[in-house]
Amino acid sequence: MYDPRATMARMTLQDVLDFGAPEVAGSFGELAAGVVRTPLRFGAWVDVAPRWLRAGDELFETLAGTVPWQAERRQMYDNVVDVPRLTKFYGADETWPHPLLREACEALSAHYLPTLDEPLVTAGLCLYRDGRDSVAWHGDRIGRSRYQDTIVAILSLGATRTLALRPRGGGASMRFVTGHGDLIVMGGSCQRTWEHAIPKVAESVGPRMSIQFRPAGVR
Numbered sequence: 001m002y003d004p005r006a007t008m009a010r011m012t013l014q015d016v017l018d019f020g021a022p023e024v025a026g027s028f029g030e031l032a033a034g035v036v037r038t039p040l041r042f043g044a045w046v047d048v049a050p051r052w053l054r055a056g057d058e059l060f061e062t063l064a065g066t067v068p069w070q071a072e073r074r075q076m077y078d079n080v081v082d083v084p085r086l087t088k089f090y091g092a093d094e095t096w097p098h099p100l101l102r103e104a105c106e107a108l109s110a111h112y113l114p115t116l117d118e119p120l121v122t123a124g125l126c127l128y129r130d131g132r133d134s135v136a137w138h139g140d141r142i143g144r145s146r147y148q149d150t151i152v153a154i155l156s157l158g159a160t161r162t163l164a165l166r167p168r169g170g171g172a173s174m175r176f177v178t179g180h181g182d183l184i185v186m187g188g189s190c191q192r193t194w195e196h197a198i199p200k201v202a203e204s205v206g207p208r209m210s211i212q213f214r215p216a217g218v219r
């Protein structure tokens with residue numbers, strides 16, 4: 001016969017904690033409950049989920065050690081910008097360097113499907129080796145994002161840096177902190193009507209990695 005007291009007696013403290021907070025079960029937090037949206041002007045918005053990935057150390061170490069990172073100093077988006085950082089782009093049909101990336105991409109695709117109407121399918125990886133690495137002001141405007149609303153979801157690992165945003169036509173900039181495991185999603189018209197950047201920092205900081213998930217034909 002089912003005896004709830006007998007079940008309780010077998011539960012450990014961790015079971016009780018997990019039971020009280022079911023979202024800690026997987027690698028990623030529950031997006032429906034954990035995302036906070038900041039609406040921006042011109043139909044843009046930013047979603048933030050701090051510590052979306054709870055245990056990212058192994059992911060960081062594996063990516064840092066196994067991804068064939070490439071130096072990037074070239075024309076990017078619609079400007080020629082100085083891009084001191086390392087990158088590696090993974091298309092939809094390529095083998096991605098860690099199973100957690102597919103897991104993240106699938107969770108994000110499911111959550112944003114009602115808005116986006118299509119899945120996120122590519123993973124762009126960036127490595128900012130220290131505070132001198134950065135990316136200048138730009139919108140991700142290669143492809144359909146030049147004229148269509150879209151979503152770019154960014155998972156951050158490693159050192160805390162700032163993602164800055166400013167309206168394309170001029171105006172005050174906003175700053176979002178990107179720490180280890182944090183998720184920041186730019187949506188709506190953000191890539192057309194706003195620009196974003198990872199500014200350099202003067203103080204000494206360790207390496208930061210970002211993983212950007214995008215739909216097909218957006219870069």
Ligand SMILES: O=C(O)CCC(=O)C(=O)O
Binds near residue numbers: 126140198209
């Ligand atoms: O590293 C980031 O968080 C942003 C990267 C970015 O804006 C880009 O690669 O287009």
Ligand SMILES: [Fe+2]
Binds near residue numbers: 138140196
């Ligand atoms: Fe970007």
